[in-house]
Amino acid sequence: QVQLVESGGGLVQPGGSLRLSCAASGFTAHYYVIGWFRQAPGKEREGVSCISRSVGSTYYADSVKGRFTISRDNAKNTVYLQMHSLKPEDTAVYYCAASTYSYCSTEVPTYDYWGQGTQVTVSS
Secondary structure, X not given: OOEEEEEOOEEEOOXXXXXXXXXXXXXXXXHOEEEEEEEOOOOOOEEEEEEOOOOOOEEEOOOOOOOEEXXXXXXXXXXXXXXXXXXXXXXXXXXXXXXXXOOOOOOHHHOOEEOOOEEXXXXX
């Protein structure tokens, strides 16, 4: 059974850091494109970052470039999203997802499997 489980969310002050984890089970994560998405209340789900299969090429949305880093630990079958210099506008539910596409994508319809999400709140 394919499963993605996010963890690591929480409440953090502006300028703080969090590391989100996406633990995969039922499949080998590095054979898939893994993406991180977020959805704020009243807004559409948006792609934040993704990491491609095997080679591990990465992509970041302009809004997080230079502040977020995606990485994976193949031994743990886990993908991470390290977030620094967090801003109130980063507040959202963060989801990880897996895609069989051959390239990194931040388009929601290109992903086949989704986690349940983890809440990130940036507030003083």
